[in-house]
C-alpha cells in the first residue's frame with residue numbers, strides 16, 4: 040500500500056511562459072499534518088488548486104489517496120475536503136442554508152452533519168446570519184465546516200489561519216490537531232507565515248518561486264533552528280583542530296572574521312572557552328545566537344543552509 044496520501048512527480052504549471060510551479064515532487068504521508076510554506080506568489084494556491092482539480096497541470100503526475108489518472112483522481116477527490124483561497128459563498132444565504140446546500144451537493148443526507156460541523160468549527164452561533172455579514176475569520180470557519188461535510192480522509196486548506204484573531208488561531212490549531220488525531224484526517228495546509236504553522240505541522244515543505252526546495256520534519260527543523268554559539272578567536276584553525284578531537288559529536292562551521300559557529304551545542308559555553316584557554320588561545324568574543332524558523336527559510340532560499 041502507498042504510504043503517501045498525496046504524491047506529485049515533476050508537477051509543473053505554467054501560465055503562458057511563466058512557470059508558477061516547476062517540477063514539484065511533494066510527499067504527504069498518511070496521518071500527518073503537512074505545512075506548506077512559501078512567500079506571496081511562491082505557488083502554494085496553484086499547487087493546492089492542481090491537487091483539488093481546480094486547474095490542470097502543464098506537466099507531471101498527481102497521486103491522491105493512492106489513485107491517479109482522471110477517473111482515479113475524481114474518485115479520490117470525493118474523500119477530500121478543500122478550502123482554497125478565499126471561500127466564496129452566496130451572499131444572501133445564511134450559514135445554515137449554505138452548509139445544507141453543500142450537503143446536497145456532496146450527497147450528505149439530512150441536516151445533522153451540517154449542525155455537527157457548525158458546532159465543531161465554532162460558527163454555530165452565526166447559523167442564521169447571511170454570509171455577506173460574516174467577518175473574514177468567520178468565513179474561514181464556515182469554509183472549514185463546508186470542507187468537513189463529506190467526512191474527508193484528506194483536508195487541503197489554503198492559508199486557513201488568515202483573518203483569525205489570536206484566540207481563533209489557537210482554537211483553530213487545536214481543532215486541526217483533533218481532526219488529525221481523533222478522525223485520522225491527513226491535513227495539508229499552507230501559509231506564508233512559518234510561525235503560524237508552528238506547533239501544528241509535523242512536516243514542512245518550503246516552496247520558493249514555484250520550486251519545492253525542501254521537505255523537512257518538524258523535529259529535524261527544530262534541531263536545525265536550535266541555538267548556536269559563535270566564538271571569535273585569533274587562531275581559528277588550531278582551535279578547530281582540537282575542537283574536532285575533543286567534541287567529535289558537535290558540528291561546527293568556520294565563518295569569516297575568525298569566527299567559529301557551533302551548531303546545536305552539546306556542551307556549555309564555558310566548556311568551549313576552557314578548551315581554548317587550555318590551548319592558550321585567547322577568546323575575543325562569544326555569543327549565543329538564536330535562529331528562528333523565518334531565518335531558516337530565508338537562508339534556505341538563498342541556498343546557504345548546512346545540511
Ligand code: ATP
Nearest residue numbers: 054057059077078079080081082083084085086231
Ligand atoms: P499568496 O501567498 O500570495 O496567496 P501563492 O503562493 O498562493 O501566493 P499562487 O497564487 O499560487 O501563489 O501564484 C503563483 C504565481 O502564479 C504568482 O506569480 C501568480 O501571479 C501566478 N499566477 C497565479 N494564477 C495565475 C493566472 N491565472 N494567470 C497568470 N498567472 C497566475
